[in-house]
Amino acid sequence: NPGFLQLTGYSRDDFMKPLGEVAAMLAMPEIAGIIEAAQDAEFVRHDDVQLRTRDGTAISVEIVGNLYRVANRPVIQLNIRDITARKRASEALYGSEQRFRLFVDSVRDYALFQIGRDGLIQTWNEGAERLLGWTEQEAVGQNVSIVFTPEDIASGAPERELETARASGRSEDERWHARKDGSVFFASGVLTQLCDDENNILGFAKIMRDVTAQKEQQQDLQRSVEEKTTLVREIHHRIKNNLQVIVSLLSLQSGHTNDPQVLSAFEEAEGRVRAVARIHEQLYASDGLAEIEFAGYLT
Numbered sequence: 001n002p003g004f005l006q007l008t009g010y011s012r013d014d015f016m017k018p019l020g021e022v023a024a025m026l027a028m029p030e031i032a033g034i035i036e037a038a039q040d041a042e043f044v045r046h047d048d049v050q051l052r053t054r055d056g057t058a059i060s061v062e063i064v065g066n067l068y069r070v071a072n073r074p075v076i077q078l079n080i081r082d083i084t085a086r087k088r089a090s091e092a093l094y095g096s097e098q099r100f101r102l103f104v105d106s107v108r109d110y111a112l113f114q115i116g117r118d119g120l121i122q123t124w125n126e127g128a129e130r131l132l133g134w135t136e137q138e139a140v141g142q143n144v145s146i147v148f149t150p151e152d153i154a155s156g157a158p159e160r161e162l163e164t165a166r167a168s169g170r171s172e173d174e175r176w177h178a179r180k181d182g183s184v185f186f187a188s189g190v191l192t193q194l195c196d197d198e199n200n201i202l203g204f205a206k207i208m209r210d211v212t213a214q215k216e217q218q219q220d221l222q223r224s225v226e227e228k229t230t231l232v233r234e235i236h237h238r239i240k241n242n243l244q245v246i247v248s249l250l251s252l253q254s255g256h257t258n259d260p261q262v263l264s265a266f267e268e269a270e271g272r273v274r275a276v277a278r279i280h281e282q283l284y285a286s287d288g289l290a291e292i293e294f295a296g297y298l299t
Contacts, residue, residue, distance in 0.1 A: 004080060006289075007053070007059075007061075007080070007082055008026065008051070008053050008054060008059075009053045009054030009055055010025070010053075010054050014247065015127075017152075018031070019031070019032060019035070026051050026052055027050070027051070027052035027058075028049060028050065028051050028052070029271045030046065030049050030061075031078075032067050033055070033165065034049075034063055034078070035065065035076050035078075038065035038066065038067050039067060039074070040061070040075045042066070042067040043064075043065070043066055043067070044063075044064070044065040045062075045064050045065075046062070046063045046064070047062050047083075048060055048062070048064075048083070048087065049061050050065055050289060051053060051080075054096055059082055059084045060082070060083050060084045060087045061080050061081060061082055061084075061240050062080070062081045062083045063078055063079070063080050064078070064079040064134075065078050066079070066105065067077075096145045109127060109209065110127035110207055110208065110209050111125070111127045111130075111131045111132060111187075111206070111207070111209070112125040112127055112205070112206070112207055112208075113128050113139070113205075113206050114194070114203055114204065114205050114206070115144050115191075115204040115206060116203045116204075116205055117143070117161060117201060117202070117203055117204075119144050119158070119159075119198060120142065120143055120144070121140055121141065121142050121143075122137050122140060122145055122203060123136075123140070124136040124139040124140055128208075131145055131179075131208065131210055132177070132179050132180060133179040133180030133184075134146070134180050138180075143158075143187045144158055144162075144206070145158040145184055146178075147177050147178060147208075148177060148178060149175075149177065149178045150177050151177075152175065152176075156270070157175070161173060162189055162191070162204065164191075164272060165191040165193050165204055166193065166201065168192045169192070169193040170190060170191065170192045170193065171190070172188070172189070172190045172191075172228040173188075173190075173191075174187070174188045174189075174190055174211070177208070179222065185210050186210070186211055186212045186215040187208045187209060187210055187211060188209050189206060189207060189209070190206075190207050190209035191204050191205070191206050191259055192204065192205045192206075192207075233284060236280050236283045236284040237280075237284050239280050240280040240281055240284060242276050243273050243274075243276055243277035243280065244271050244277055245272050247270050247274055247277065250270045250273070251264050251266075251270060253266065254266035254267070254270075282294070284295065
């Protein structure tokens with residue numbers, strides 16, 4: 001028909017020849033087998049057959065063969081459709097999916113997995129297997145709550161995280177998570193909503209990273225700062241008390257003389273020690289040691 005002539009680039013006369021020559025012309029040796037199969041089955045289908053056009057272009061076609069009768073003579077009709085664009089799109093999609101899968105599997109420092117709307121794990125990368133302990137076969141189909149600690153499961157944390165992501169599109173958290181062997185680690189993670197073109201929720205993607213070392217360093221640093229702050233305040237407090245003792249001793253000592261010059265010297269020394277004591281009192285009363293409010297002392 002005209003559609004087939006346009007597809008191949010040949011004229012009708014080019015096909016008025018034995019089947020073997022037509023098959024060679026189209027570089028499509030399968031055509032003889034398709035016709036033979038149609039004679040036996042009355043209906044055959046081949047989804048991917050290569051055909052070469054007049055200008056040498058190779059295209060992919062889909063062929064459906066039907067057997068029926070015309071004036072009591074058996075006739076085989078071949079319906080041929082160009083699927084080149086569809087095949088290329090399918091190959092491109094498959095290649096894209098393979099590259100994405102390769103990318104996901106090559107990320108070993110992050111746990112990446114997808115969760116369905118029902119909360120069941122659908123995919124599981126090597127990073128998740130390394131970090132959490134479950135293999136992909138063990139994890140897929142399980143509820144995402146398996147990576148939460150018993151305390152968080154009891155408090156409903158997995159459900160709250162899914163609800164937050166469902167309502168706002170994402171949910172970020174930093175919490176302790178559980179491994180297959182029962183050990184725990186501190187993780188920073190984000191749960192992101194996955195939607196189709198019509199904004200229907202298909203599921204969720206979870207990215208998780210082990211930050212236990214950073215958490216422990218932060219806790220150690222915080223403890224060190226608190227210990228040093230306590231020590232510094234204690235030192236200030238003790239110095240102030242010792243200065244007050246010195247003031248008391250000077251006051252007692254001044255009671256043993258009536259010499260005006262000696263009394264004046266005692267009072268001057270006592271005033272200077274009191275001034276130093278007030279500085280330490282200001283330091284001790286301050287919320288932090290980085291900045292000291294000095295106006296009160298000057299007043």
